Amino acid sequence: xxxxxxxxxxxxxxxxxxxxxxxxxxxxxxxxxxxxxxxxxxxxxxxxxxxxxxxxxxxxxxxxxxxxxxxxxxxxxxxxxxxxxxxxxxxxxxxxxxxxxxxxxxxxxxxxxxxxxxxxxxxxxxxxxxxxxxxxxxxxxxxxxxxxxxxxxxxxxxxxxxxxxxxxxxxxxxxxxxxxxxxxxxxxxxxxxxxxxxxxxxxxxxxxxxxxxxxxx
Numbered sequence: 001x002x003x004x005x006x007x008x009x010x011x012x013x014x015x016x017x018x019x020x021x022x023x024x025x026x027x028x029x030x031x032x033x034x035x036x037x038x039x040x041x042x043x044x045x046x047x048x049x050x051x052x053x054x055x056x057x058x059x060x061x062x063x064x065x066x067x068x069x070x071x072x073x074x075x076x077x078x079x080x081x082x083x084x085x086x087x088x089x090x091x092x093x094x095x096x097x098x099x100x101x102x103x104x105x106x107x108x109x110x111x112x113x114x115x116x117x118x119x120x121x122x123x124x125x126x127x128x129x130x131x132x133x134x135x136x137x138x139x140x141x142x143x144x145x146x147x148x149x150x151x152x153x154x155x156x157x158x159x160x161x162x163x164x165x166x167x168x169x170x171x172x173x174x175x176x177x178x179x180x181x182x183x184x185x186x187x188x189x190x191x192x193x194x195x196x197x198x199x200x201x202x203x204x205x206x207x208x209x210x211x212x213x214x215x216x217x
Contacts, residue, residue: 065091083104086122093145108154116177125149149208185207189208
């Protein structure tokens with residue numbers, strides 16, 4: 001009987017120790033701050049997402065993020081599938097993503113079929129979000145707001161690869177293809193820059209949705 005009582009006392013002490021403070025003595029327990037729910041998308045973003053859905057474009061919505069130096073990725077998505085594979089696609093504002101997908105589907109692919117007699121199997125890009133200023137300027141690039149994309153090359157079903165750098169002044173057929181898709185981009189993006197703009201764009205097309213629109217070089 002005494003052994004049973006002693007065992008009961010021992011167990012009570014162990015349980016009491018387990019139920020004690022988990023914070024070391026001498027320290028004050030910190031109360032975690034409540035997590036604020038993410039702000040709902042703006043009406044403009046909701047309408048854009050509905051547009052992506054209607055066009056059967058697969059994407060992942062991304063949480064709004066702000067970074068140091070004024071950089072941000074707000075109202076952005078990551079494109080998953082829009083019919084033409086593309087490399088290095090990170091955060092893109094929804095409107096940029098929608099216009100890029102439309103350009104690839106209705107500008108690039110038809111031009112490849114009509115001019116080159118083949119289809120595009122991959123668009124190679126230099127990426128989207130990048131917290132940096134415009135080259136030679138202190139002003140932030142639209143890349144710093146996930147609102148721009150740089151396109152470098154196109155890989156064809158027949159094995160050919162057309163780069164902006166080599167093809168812009170290449171053979172007649174290649175030049176025609178790049179000029180046609182450049183003109184198509186000018187109808188969809190607010191700013192379009194090509195190798196004709198400056199040396200910094202000798203190897204890619206720059207597309208963004210910043211500014212008032214209508215800047216096509």
